[in-house]
Every structure is written in C-alpha cells, then in structure tokens.
Amino acid sequence: MASKRRDWGRIRQLQSGRWQARYPGPDGVLRPAPETFETRKAAAGWLAEKQTEIEKEDWVDPDAGKVPFMSYATKWVAERKLSETTRERYEVIVRRQFEPTFADKKVADIKAATVRRWRSELTSAGVGAPTVAKSYRLLRAIFNTAVNEDRMVKRNPCNIKGAGDDDSPERSVLSVQQVFALADAVTPRYRVLVLLATFTSLRFGELAALRRRDIDLLIGEVRVRRSQAELRGRTVIKGPKSAAGKRTVAIPAAIIGDLRKHLERYSESGADGVVFIGPQGGVLRRRNFRRLWTKALKVADIDEGVHFHDLRHTGNQLAAEGGATTKELMARMGQSTSRAALIYQHATRERDRAIADAISKNVDAVRKPKDKRARKRAKSDRKGHAGGTQGGKAA
Structure with missing residues (x-):
C-alpha cells in the first residue's frame, strides 16, 4: 500500500493491516522500525521518540x-x-x-x-x-x-546489582602456633618463606622477587620494590600495581635470627642474589611450591583449604590486633585504598567486643552471688518489718 508522507519520517499500512514506520537517520539513510505497529497512532508515537533521540544526539545506529x-x-x-x-x-x-x-x-x-x-x-x-x-x-x-564510546548499543545489559562484588568466603586466620607448625613442616629451604609471608604480610610474588639488598638485618626491615608474575610458563619481574606497593616493612625481631640463617644457607650470594630459590637454583614458582604446601598442611594437621595467601591475611590480622591504625595497615599491606585495611580493623573491633563480653561474664559471675545474698537479706528485712507492724497493731 502507498506510504503517507509526514513532516518527518514515513508511515504506511501493510497488506496485513499493520503499520510500518520508517525514519531518516543522521546519515540520511531511511531505516524501518524493528517491528510493525497495530495502529497508525502507535507508529507515529514511535517516530516521535526516534526523532527526539536524534535531536538529543542519543541515537544509536541499529547496524553498529x-x-x-x-x-x-x-x-x-x-x-x-x-x-x-x-x-x-x-x-x-x-x-x-x-x-x-x-x-x-x-x-x-x-x-x-x-x-x-x-x-x-x-x-x-x-x-x-x-x-x-x-x-x-x-x-x-x-x-x-x-x-x-563506540555507540554500538544504547544500554549496558550488565545491570545485576552486586554481581561484580567479590563475595569470597572469609579467609582463614591461623594462630601463631599453626604458622610455626607449617614452617617446621615445609621443606627447610622454605621455612623462612612461610614466616616472612606471615609476619611481614608480603605476597608470594613479592617474596619470590626479593634480593639480598632488599633486606636490612641490622635495622630489621625488608624493602618491597618489585614482584614476580607467572605468565604462560614464564616469569616476569615487574613493578607494583600502585605507588603504595613500593614500601618498607619492619621485620619482627623474633624471626631475624631465622632470616639470617636462611640467607647464609639458601640464598644466592651477592647483593643482587635472589633470597628464595629452588634446590637446583631455579626460580620459585607457585605451581612447584603448591605441592610442598599441600604436604606441609597434612603434616601440620591444618585444614587443606588453607592457602598460602592466608598467611598474609593472618599477618594483617595480627597487625590490626597489635593496634595498627588504618594508615599503618595500608602502608604495611601496600594498599592505596583503605577498603582492605578497614576489613581487619572491623574484625579487631569484633574481637574487642568478644573480649569485653568475656570480661562482663567474669564480672557477673563474681557479682551474682553477692546480689543474690543481698536480695535474700532485703526479702528477710521486708518480712521482719511486716511482722513487727502487725504485732504493733495487735497490741
């Protein structure tokens, strides 16, 4: 059937009785609506919406x-x-x-x-x-x-609320005794790797990239300047993700002696010598170390679901419990935002509440017997007072 011209766009009725709308895009090409309409009014309304899109520069080429x-x-x-x-x-x-x-x-x-x-x-x-x-x-x-940027579609189809959030299960926190049990259970060559990962909160890649010159035993500090990444069978030494990743972390004095022995026995020589290397002088890799880690978990009788990264989590928790502020935790962890640090501080507040509740129970345990005796005396006094009054009335 013949189309009827309008000021903008065209509408025509098809042999089926439905109505078709067509409009000129900004490029001058006449394009049909993706569907037909039951009435001419509906087709006109669709054209009006499309014209508004073009005028507001909100139009998207359906072919893009x-x-x-x-x-x-x-x-x-x-x-x-x-x-x-x-x-x-x-x-x-x-x-x-x-x-x-x-x-x-x-x-x-x-x-x-x-x-x-x-x-x-x-x-x-x-x-x-x-x-x-x-x-x-x-x-x-x-x-x-x-x-x-490319204006290929009008709306982003990814609109599921919270779908991009990492709802990972809560990470394991080991006790200090468990950490040393793991350190003793793993191959002696990697004993200090476990201790340093825990008590300095360094990541596996940061530990693997450490050089002798990064460690100052006299002051008790380790300088993090690089990290090792594993890519399709090869390793790459790269800088940290952010400026906060470059940091100096204090080493607890309790493990300085262990670290000194490790450097003397297992590390490469020279200022640029690698601190943690394999038995044959090879690069420390996650995949190779994972076998040793799994075995150590069994020997130490620790849940096999514990990951090496949980050592960092444990160290962060210990630092928070030790009174570290948010900024101090951020610096130690190498984080540029406070989000991760606040997680540990929140956990510390929860632990502090648990401690307060325990104290309260102890206080109650001491006070309740006294309160009970006081209530009995008060009850006895009331009875005595009541009896004396009645006696007075009888007299």
Missing part, C-alpha cells in the same frame, strides 16, 4: 551492534593499556567464560536476560565466586565502551 561479540571483546582487550598479568587474565576470561555462551552472538544480541542466564550458568557449573565476579566486571567494562 551487528559486530560479532567475541571479535569485539578480543579487540577491546588488545587495545587497552594493561599490565601483562592483567592482559593475560582478561584473555583467559574471554576464552573460557565468554566464548562458550557468546561465540555466535552479535554485540546487539546480548540483552540483560542473556547476561543473567550466562552468570547463572557459570555459577551452576561450579565456577568460583571470585572468577564469576571478575568475569562480570570485564563484561560490564566492555559494554560500557560499546555504549559510551
């Missing part, structure tokens, strides 16, 4: 989002300025977490319902909560670019 999502995500990662470790982590997420679901989809095909289903399937498949959260954050970041 027809790019395959996987090629767009891969390009997004490649074009970003990222550290080698972050780039590799993103590439793994794109390959393992995105591809199975989004391989055959265009950018515009991925709606909010698609994202909800994808996230639910990851969780059902047993993917860990931290990995799911990281994957969701990356997907949301990619779509932020698609919406705000």
Whole structure:
C-alpha cells in the first residue's frame, strides 16, 4: 500500500493491516522500525521518540551492534593499556567464560536476560565466586565502551546489582602456633618463606622477587620494590600495581635470627642474589611450591583449604590486633585504598567486643552471688518489718 508522507519520517499500512514506520537517520539513510505497529497512532508515537533521540544526539545506529561479540571483546582487550598479568587474565576470561555462551552472538544480541542466564550458568557449573565476579566486571567494562564510546548499543545489559562484588568466603586466620607448625613442616629451604609471608604480610610474588639488598638485618626491615608474575610458563619481574606497593616493612625481631640463617644457607650470594630459590637454583614458582604446601598442611594437621595467601591475611590480622591504625595497615599491606585495611580493623573491633563480653561474664559471675545474698537479706528485712507492724497493731 502507498506510504503517507509526514513532516518527518514515513508511515504506511501493510497488506496485513499493520503499520510500518520508517525514519531518516543522521546519515540520511531511511531505516524501518524493528517491528510493525497495530495502529497508525502507535507508529507515529514511535517516530516521535526516534526523532527526539536524534535531536538529543542519543541515537544509536541499529547496524553498529551487528559486530560479532567475541571479535569485539578480543579487540577491546588488545587495545587497552594493561599490565601483562592483567592482559593475560582478561584473555583467559574471554576464552573460557565468554566464548562458550557468546561465540555466535552479535554485540546487539546480548540483552540483560542473556547476561543473567550466562552468570547463572557459570555459577551452576561450579565456577568460583571470585572468577564469576571478575568475569562480570570485564563484561560490564566492555559494554560500557560499546555504549559510551563506540555507540554500538544504547544500554549496558550488565545491570545485576552486586554481581561484580567479590563475595569470597572469609579467609582463614591461623594462630601463631599453626604458622610455626607449617614452617617446621615445609621443606627447610622454605621455612623462612612461610614466616616472612606471615609476619611481614608480603605476597608470594613479592617474596619470590626479593634480593639480598632488599633486606636490612641490622635495622630489621625488608624493602618491597618489585614482584614476580607467572605468565604462560614464564616469569616476569615487574613493578607494583600502585605507588603504595613500593614500601618498607619492619621485620619482627623474633624471626631475624631465622632470616639470617636462611640467607647464609639458601640464598644466592651477592647483593643482587635472589633470597628464595629452588634446590637446583631455579626460580620459585607457585605451581612447584603448591605441592610442598599441600604436604606441609597434612603434616601440620591444618585444614587443606588453607592457602598460602592466608598467611598474609593472618599477618594483617595480627597487625590490626597489635593496634595498627588504618594508615599503618595500608602502608604495611601496600594498599592505596583503605577498603582492605578497614576489613581487619572491623574484625579487631569484633574481637574487642568478644573480649569485653568475656570480661562482663567474669564480672557477673563474681557479682551474682553477692546480689543474690543481698536480695535474700532485703526479702528477710521486708518480712521482719511486716511482722513487727502487725504485732504493733495487735497490741
């Protein structure tokens, strides 16, 4: 049927009786609405909305989002300025977490319902909560670019509240006795690795990158200037993530003697000698050390779910319990924000409340017998007073 011209856009009735709307985009191309309408008024209303979008420069080319999502995500990662470790982590997420679901989809095909289903399937498949959260954050970041910079879609489909939060289970906190039990159970070469990880809160990569010149036994300090990252079978020495990562941490005097013996027996010689190396002089790697760690947990009779990183968590907790302020915890941990430090201070406040409750119980245990006797005396006095009064009346 013939179309009826308007001031802006066109509307025509199809043989089916429904109405079709078409409009000129900013590029001059006449584009049809993605669906037909039951009435002419509905078609006109849709055109009015589309005209408003163009006038407000809020219009999105419906063809722009027809790019395959996987090629767009891969390009997004490649074009970003990222550290080698972050780039590799993103590439793994794109390959393992995105591809199975989004391989055959265009950018515009991925709606909010698609994202909800994808996230639910990851969780059902047993993917860990931290990995799911990281994957969701990356997907949301990619779509932020698609919406705000490339204008491929109008809205970000990643709108699940809290989906990007790391709801990791609470990390284990070991006792000092357990820490030394682990240190004694692991291979002697790595005994001090366990102690230093705990009592200075250094990360595994920071410990692996330590040189002799980074340790001052006289003052009792360790200087963190670099970290070791493991990438696809190779290791890379890199700087810290932030300026706060470069720091000097005091070493407890209680382990200085152990550290001195380690440097004499196991570390490479020279100021630039590596502090922690393998039996054959090789680089310390997480994968190789993990076998020794698992064995040490069994020997020390400690839960096999405890990770090496929990030593850092334990050290942070000990520092908080020792009275460290938020800024002091941030400096010791190498954190540029207070979020992580506040977690330990919150735990310390909870522990302080538990201590106060225990004190209260002790106070109550002492006071209750006295209070009980006082109540008995008061009751007896009331009875005596009542009896005397009645006797007086009788007289």
